Amino acid sequence: MQPRTPVTRVLVIGAGAMGSQIALTAALAGYPTTVQDVSECQLDDAAAQLRDRTDKMVASGKLAAEQAGQAHALLDFSTDLDAVAPAADFVIEAATERLDIKEAIFARLGRLAPPHAILATNSSTIGSSAVAGASGRPGQVCNLHFFNPVLVMECVEVVRHAGTSQETVDTALAFARSLGKAPVLINREVPGFVANRLMGAVQKEALALLAGGVASMEDIDATAKTALRHPMGPFELMDLVGLDVVDYIAQATHAATGDPADAPDASVAALVRAGKLGRKSGAGWYSY
Known part of the structure; x- marks a missing residue:
């Protein structure tokens, strides 16, 4: 089945090691991508670290300088979730592994993101069923679990909860493949996934x-x-x-x-x- 939801703009919430690398991966795949974090300092650090990563990749011959430049041109950084969420087609939450923080984020995303947007969590320990209700759109919520280092590791676990729609699953799988990843589908939430x-x-x-x-x-x-x-x-x-x-x-x-x-x-x-x-x-x- 082909996904119906078009993905043209990506939002990553959380500018830590995982979130920043996920954002760079999306930008390298050609997606305009925004990294949102509550900390301006964290965003500045993430931007600098991503520049350093691509500089090293270019120096080692793993990435063309032109590709690196194009990717950074597609990256944007913001502390204002209210301003950036309404433009996102696919949101990946990579914030602190605390359920209360994630629930609050998904509640805000449910109000702010476009009606068609997919809302995914990168959590490796918290199943998306724990935050799906807070979003008000549980059918459009899933786990999209990347592995560190994101720029190297091919696997992405797409984990559906009982209420995740097939369209969301198809869109998440197609999106992960468009990033050059090899997604695997996990049909039932279990601690630790696979x-x-x-x-x-x-x-x-x-x-x-x-x-x-x-x-x-x-x-x-x-x-x-x-x-x-x-x-x-x-x-x-x-x-x-x-x-x-x-x-x-x-x-x-x-x-x-x-x-x-x-x-x-x-x-x-x-x-x-x-x-x-x-x-x-x-x-x-x-x-x-």
Whole structure:
């Protein structure tokens, strides 16, 4: 089925690492894109970081200078949601992972965005059913979950809730493909969706093997790479994702399921308390 909703202008809410990269990805695909955030400072930082990213991509030959210039010309930054939401055909919320904040955003979007606009959340832990009602248009709400680094990772999880319309699903899938991504459709909300559940299962087993003294962290990572052909081992991946993010996902999953098997890992939590968050802090399981 071909989507009926035309997407000509994109709005990304949240100028953090994920939101800014999603916006740049949309601009590189030719969409006029606005990044909205309540913080002017955050927007300035995002604009500078995106310039730095494209400069490095151009220097390495991964992106033509002309393409970079065209993408930045399509990017706009604003603190005024009231002003920018009425022009958006597709909205992607990438704000803080707090339900109260997301509900407030979707309530405003329900009032401000055009009647045809699709309202998506990039959340990896909060299903769109939790915010759909606040929007007043639950059929046009879904998860559109990108992976970090957005500019590199191909997968996008399109997650429908029970009330998501087929037209919304078709539009979201087509939009993700237009960004050069490889979307997957998840037909039912489950904690962690698919990718995080698969990743979590591997991480849980790796942590148990390490805690049991079966093998060293380095050898567990080496086995994942040389026997399973994973591009990086589970401990390396946790450091890349961010141990605070890994711990948060585990907390959210455990809160949703109540299953003791889903409880956050004590060793990960200890590293987070020590400020060892992985690559972004200079140390996690490994030192960088």
